[in-house]
Amino acid sequence: xxxxSTDVDVYMQASEYVDTAIIPLIPISWxxxxxxxxxxxxxxxxxxxxxxxxxxxxxxxxxxLTYLESxxxxxxxxxxxxxxxxxxxxGLPYTVFVTSDTRWSGLEDIQDRLIVIPPVPLEHMEETYxxxxxxxxxxxxxxxxxxxxxxxx
Numbered sequence: 001x002x003x004x005s006t007d008v009d010v011y012m013q014a015s016e017y018v019d020t021a022i023i024p025l026i027p028i029s030w031x032x033x034x035x036x037x038x039x040x041x042x043x044x045x046x047x048x049x050x051x052x053x054x055x056x057x058x059x060x061x062x063x064x065l066t067y068l069e070s071x072x073x074x075x076x077x078x079x080x081x082x083x084x085x086x087x088x089x090x091g092l093p094y095t096v097f098v099t100s101d102t103r104w105s106g107l108e109d110i111q112d113r114l115i116v117i118p119p120v121p122l123e124h125m126e127e128t129y130x131x132x133x134x135x136x137x138x139x140x141x142x143x144x145x146x147x148x149x150x151x152x153x
Contacts, residue, residue, distance in 0.1 A: 001060045002052060011060065020059040020145065021087045024048045025080070025099035025114070029069035037069060039119045040100040043137075047117060048098050050138045055145070060092065077109055084113055094148055098141065112148075115141055 001007035001018065011018055026041035045064065052061035065083060067076045084095040097110065100119035104110065117137055122130045 001056065003061065003063050007060075014057065015091060017057055018060060019092055019149075020055070020094040020096060021062055021084075021092045022048050022051055022055075022059050023062045023083065023095065023097050024064040025097040025101065025104065026064040026066045027069045027099075027101050027103075028066050031069070033069075036119075039121055041066075043100050043119050043122065044098045044117065046122070046134055047137050047141065050134055051098075051141055051145075054138060054142065062087075065097070073103070073107070077107070080110055080113075094145075096141075096145060096148075115144055117141070 001011050024041070024044040024047075026044065027037050028041070029037040031037075041064070048061055052059055065079065067079070080097065087095055095113045097104075097114045098117065099114065100117055102116060104114055105116050107114070117140075120133055120137075122133070125133070
């Protein structure tokens, strides 16, 4: 399910089956490195869209949680934690943040909720190759997410 009113209606009818929030974690900057920063956001957005499509009925794809590259880790971590706490309190016990920003790798505070994927520049690739790369990355993330579900029982 996506962040739209029609999907929220579906969620309200079948909330007992939906237990996972998927949130792209996207940096923003318009400085000298803007192309690299955009790349860090573009790929996770594609991946999370496909992830939602494959897990429809079990997950909610939320809008991206964006942050300025210049923001402190502490400030961003507070927002990540607040978001996770809020959706868990409202019935989604699993929260998965997907990012290409390696800044977040290895942080114990969010390690169990974070999936860091390498940014892939898709702009000059053929569409079939793009789909193949997205598909491979989604398979990897699906394994991580299903492992989270299995470990909870």
